[in-house]
Amino acid sequence: MEKISPKILKKFSPLSVISEDELSDLLSAAILEFVAEDEILLLEGDARKNLYFVIEGWLKAEKISPEGRQQTLRFIGPGEIINELAVFLNEPASMTVIAMEKSQVMILSQARVEDLLLKNPKFSREWIKSLALRVKHLLNHVENLSLYSVEARLARLLLDEAKDGVYQRPSWKTQSEIAAQLGTVLDVINRNLQNLQKQGIIEINRTEIKILDVKKLEALSRR
């Protein structure tokens, strides 16, 4: 396999706690792969049990309803790992992963990882942490979906992701994507965004959303 910078590898927390030897052993069997924009990396039901480490680029994991509506479960960027459930529970992939932009992933086989899990407790412990974190995010997601309105969820998204009052959005983060992430549809998001803008709380343009009135936005995030 071509070289991957150690700096990038350190971003994967389970990999950051193992020895050099263990790491190079793991990587010896790794495969690097590119995924083109809109390409499906993993299809729900896929029975191949590999782990995918995102080296660069952004992807999304989603579920699709019979009617074609989609719920984005998370956006996945560099340093994040895909398909853990399938590997740890030894069952087919539970969701579909699609590349939002050209991305690069490193593929590791289930066997290699299982092996190291039993050999190095620190590795396991770190993975427990990473799964616990996933649980935490999902709990938050559930709470949002069931207890808060679309407006509040949108407000939270903006507050959470904004740096210095500005929510920079990558070109692939369209209003449709925001809708899928918040568990609703494009139209509703658009109307809510327009509303917020009319009230002078935010300012929207193609590449970013500026938060003009944090206080008001925070108030809305609690309704």
Place this chain on the structure above:
Amino acid sequence: MEKISPKILKKFSPLSVISEDELSDLLSAAILEFVAEDEILLLEGDARKNLYFVIEGWLKAEKISPEGRQQTLRFIGPGEIINELAVFLNEPASMTVIAMEKSQVMILSQARVEDLLLKNPKFSREWIKSLALRVKHLLNHVENLSLYSVEARLARLLLDEAKDGVYQRPSWKTQSEIAAQLGTVLDVINRNLQNLQKQGIIEINRTEIKILDVKKLEALSRR
């Protein structure tokens, strides 16, 4: 600590893979406690990082919105473990746990468990599995909340929990509780139940709900 039957202890999957010695070592510091009906076992924000093993009885974990509406995240029965997030991420409890009926729990300290995690990889591996399972359930929950109507979610609940076409409900499982579990409110659940009954799909009474027409219910569960 008083004796707990090994049969019950085996139900906790992480405990089922460790040696007798490790188990008795763990248990030597365990505390047994009773929780009365409606008593709060754990309050969101509680900084004490203990694990609670449910020996008997049923509890629920929930989040409450500022307006007082509540979302039940899961019902917790014998063999299940509470407060893993706090212990593994070393942060305050992320939700509130209340006893639905008089229950008994075994309390283990964070330190003991951490210790064993680093000593016994099988123990860690098993915990990874248990966390992965939690992630799976939560994913399912998110999917349900955002992609399916209340009616569909209700249909799923009935189909999932029914044995031989009958959904036996414990006395604490009121329509309010069902509502909180499905992320809605009492009135809505009641209307939906009545509807299903009127259509001859189910038959409701105080202690159980009979499924008369599985086919139709399954059809509804997909809308």
Place this chain on the structure above:
DNA sequence: TGCTAAATTCGATAATAGTCGATGACAGAT
């Protein structure tokens, strides 16, 4: 520069879910 497809915007309407007030039915307690 102009073309084209994607993204956004808008208005109108429908469907679903939530709220409120009031009442009925039941189980456990006295």
Place this chain on the structure above:
DNA sequence: ATCTGTCATCGACTATTATCGAATTTAGCA
């Protein structure tokens, strides 16, 4: 057996979210 509080039921009304059709703007590309 009666009382009492919880649980369940019902109808009417409101609010939120979803859907549909269509126009408009924008970005990428030839």
